[in-house]
Amino acid sequence: MTDGPVIRLRGVTKVYGQSGVPVHALRGVDLDVAPGEFTTLAGPSGSGKTTLLNIIGALDHPTAGEVEVAGRDLAQMHRGDAAQFRLDHVGFVFQAYNLVPVLTAYENAEFTLLLRGAPPAERKGIVQPLLQRVGLGDMMHRKPHELSGGQQQRVAVVRALATSPSIVLADEPTANLDSESSEALLVVMAELNRDLGTTFLFSSHDPVVIERARRVVELLDGRVDGRRPAARLP
Amino acid sequence: MLWRIAWRNLWRHRGRTLIMASAVALSYALMLVSMGINDDAHGRMLREAARAAGGDILVHGTDYWDTRASDIVIAHADSVAARIARVAGVRAVVPRVLIGGLVGTATDTRPVLLQGIRPEHEIAMRDIAEDLKAGSFLAGERADPIVLGSRLVERLEAELGDRIILTATEPNGEVTRALFHLTGILETGTRQLDEVIGYTTLEAAQRAVAMPGMVTQIGLLTEADADVAEVAARVEEALAARDSLEVLAWQEAVPEMVGLVEIDDAFGYIYLIVIYAVVLFSITNTFLMAVMERVREFGLLNALGLTGARVGRLMLNESVLMTVLAMGLGLALGLAGHLAIAHWGISMASWGMEEVEVAGIDFSDMVMYSTINPLKWGIGSVVVALATIGSAVYPAWRASRLAPAEAMRFYE
Secondary structure, X not given: OOOOOOEEEEEEEEEEOOOOOOEEEEEEEEEEEOOOOEEEEEOOOOOOHHHHHHHHOOOOOOOEEXXXXXXXXXXXXXXXXXXXXXXXXXXXXXXXXXXXXXXXXXXXXXXXXXXXXXXXHHHHHHHXXXXXXXXXXXXXXXOXXXXXXXXXXXXXXXXXXXXXXXXXXXXXXXXXXXXHHHHHHHHHHHHHHHHHOOEEEEEOXXXXXXXXXXXXXXXXXXXXXXXXXXXXXX | OHHHHHHHHHOOOHHHHHHHHHHHHHHHHHXXXXXXXXXXXXXXXXXXXXXXXXXXXXXXXXOHHHHOOOOOOXXXXXXXXXXXXXXXXXXXXXXXXXXXXXXXXXXXXXXXXXXXXXXXXXXXXXXXXXXXXXXXOOOOOOOXXXXXXXXXXXXXXXXXXXXXXXXXXXXXXXXXXXXXXXXXXXXXXXXXXXXXXXXXXXXXXHHHOOOOOOEXXXXXXXXXXXXXXXXXXXXXXXXXXXXXXXXXXXXXXOHHHHHHHHXXXXXXXXXXXXXHHHHHHHHHHHHHHHHHHOHHHHHHHXXXXXXXXXXXXXXXXXXXXXXXXXXXXXXXXXXXXXXXXHHHOEEXXXXXXXXXXXXXXXXXXXXXXXXXXXXXXXXXXXXXXXXXXXXXXXXXHHHHOOOHHHHHHOOO
């Protein structure tokens, strides 16, 4: 880690369908996110939010530009290295299908720790308190289909935080939740951000999420929109 | 963790897993039972063929078996037989004079394969008297008895006690005629055999074709646990000084039966391969479908830090677990089938083999049992295991190649 931004993007471009009709998902995005920020990428559907999160999370490569996350250059990172990078530095909370269906809440939450080879006692010491903190202490042994959407997202948040990652990327985490569950989830994440100092970067067009963010970056047509303030405080 | 996920994934689609496992289990059990029956049947056929040929090991004058020439004989038969009898692994020594000639009555003349034998020696090989239809089997006082097949007797329009004239060639090339009296009629159950077969005593045969002290063939039976090829080599060594003799293990003596068994084995394997290929294709297809259904899940695992190789391994683990489950079930079914067939047997006649005879073996009264050949079962099991696990290799490779960002967009 450096003292500079944990996420640093310069001129990031992503073009899909290069063999056919080119679709410009991102058009030269510049962005810095400092450690501990609680930031939301806002914008309408198709504005490039998910693509940008995928590139920051080493799930995808940019067509051009510089991508530096946690001090690592991700622009042309090899697949195997990218998987290890994600395991070491990134926590994910997706919009849906967040959990491995055949594992219990506890097993899902400890999954990334297990991949990192953490012994059972260490995994238990990390995962159990986090699950209790997000209100799932008595649901640890339930399978995903036995949990509500909000509870599943909270398990995903615990899993994302279990390895103490440099950043947590949350792609539309409240999209499938009712407003009460959305609020509860955001409260949990905001508390964890405050207490653990973990950097959170959301993509969302949900006003509840945008209201909770301490910084909002507006994306429009693959660019950071200059017409609205790039940051605002609640 | 991968094994735990793999095991639970198998039971996510219980019906599908059970159908796949049942297909593998049934084809594996079928393979084991087929191997058991084939090994037993082939063993019996070969043993019967060896008996029909005259023994586990045959000793003749050199080149007799190929040429059947009447001038190729074993001189000083008693001393040769005594020497052979001392060889380790030899259980019985059965001397014979084999005559290819004609038998005639006043009515007709017919070809005959006449064997001059010692019934008390021959019984170690087989009790020929069991096939007796009428008369006695070389047991009377007569010095010139002859026992003929029932159809041959019919053609000759002969009756017990009638005179039978044998025309044959002596070792010196002279054609000779000898008088016999019909003392018995055999019915072996095989029409072709009953049309040509005939027996007389060794001494009567020797007199008939001027072979005093000589025989055409010495058949040997080996001890049950003896290796026939090794005993044959020892017999050859014991007879080394007599370079005019040939020693044939039964495999050399009845190559047509060995060939038949090899062909039958080959067809059996082809049949099993075809059945198993169909099963494997359906398993591969099912695994591929599973990959398509679980693109999002594989994308998630990959996004969380599971490398592509480990995602592929997850798929292979599922295949390994399914294989272990299916083969365990198949082994139980196969063993049950083997034990049932080994106990009760299957009659070849019930398979429409009443009139089938190969290399002198009558299949109509043969009952097939099952015998486990551990090496064959072991090799077969390893092949089935590798093939079943291998059927998931391509789906696993596909799963390992999924790009996480695209996989996560799947079904969005």
